[in-house]
Amino acid sequence: MRINDIVRIGPVVPVLQFDSVEQGESVAQALLDGGVRVLEVTLRTPAAMAVIERVARLSDQMVVGVGTLTRPEQFAMAVSAGARFGVSPGFTSALGEAAQAAGLPLLPGVATPSEILAAQAAGYDIVKFFPAEPAGGVPMLKALHGPFADLRFCPTGGITAESAPSYLALPNVVCVGGSWLTPKAVVDRRDWVAITRLAQAAAALRPAQHSA
Known part of the structure; x- marks a missing residue:
């Protein structure tokens, strides 16, 4: 499955980090129950790879990605754990080569026109705009549309349920x-029904790209 296909499965990709495998499995199931089929588990906790391995086996409908890829050696590990795509906060040729060698579709992070040019030169036409809000948000993406009309973005960083439609x-x-589908307080009290409701609201959003 290509990145082009993965990013069009649903309008919101939850960006997640977990303290335990059990927590990750419960959250993933709650998201799936709410209609969210794609999620990104970030490598920010020791449990991350084990969570990916467990969640990847949860359902054939679930597409699990690994986030915060910053070192080439992480790509092969992610594939072994069952990740079906990768996300990086930035982009280097070394990361691109590692993704290709591992056979892991990559959503590379960009924040500036120069970084976009580097990603395009490596063959990417869909990128992660990160950190979205600090990097200029909606006005910046509008400005980038002119010189990069054929490029498509998955903005991440500071986006909320209120700002997502914009x-x-x-x-x-x-x-x-975004991480608003899994508020820490809600996860801590194991309120999986609340997460399913947030997932249902997110899954109901309609990107302009989908309705065109």
């Missing part, structure tokens, strides 16, 4: 990434 209304946005 991003998804842009013609160059295919989906958004």
Whole structure:
């Protein structure tokens, strides 16, 4: 499955980090119950790879990605754990080569026109705009649409349930990434029903790219 296909499965890609495998499995099931089929598990906790391995076996409908890829050696590990795509906060040729060698579709992070040019030169036409809000948000993406009309973005970083529709209304946005579907307080009290409700609301959003 290509990145182009993955980012069009749903309008919101939850960006997740977990303290335990059990927590990750419960959250993933709650998200799936709410209609969210794609998620990104970030390598920010020791449990991350084990969570990916467990969640990847949860359902054939679930597409599990690995986030915060910053070193080439992480790609092969992610594939072994069952990840079906990778996400990086930035992009280097070494990361691109590692993704290709591991056979892991990559969503590379960019924040500036120069970084976009580097990603395009490596063959990418869908990128992660990160950190979205600090890097200029909706106005920046509107400005980038002119010189990069064929490029599509998955903005991530500081996006909320309230701001997501503004991003998804842009013609160059295919989906958004965010952590608002799994508030820490809700996860801590194991309120999986609340997470399913948040997932249902997110899955109901309609990007301009999907309705065109």
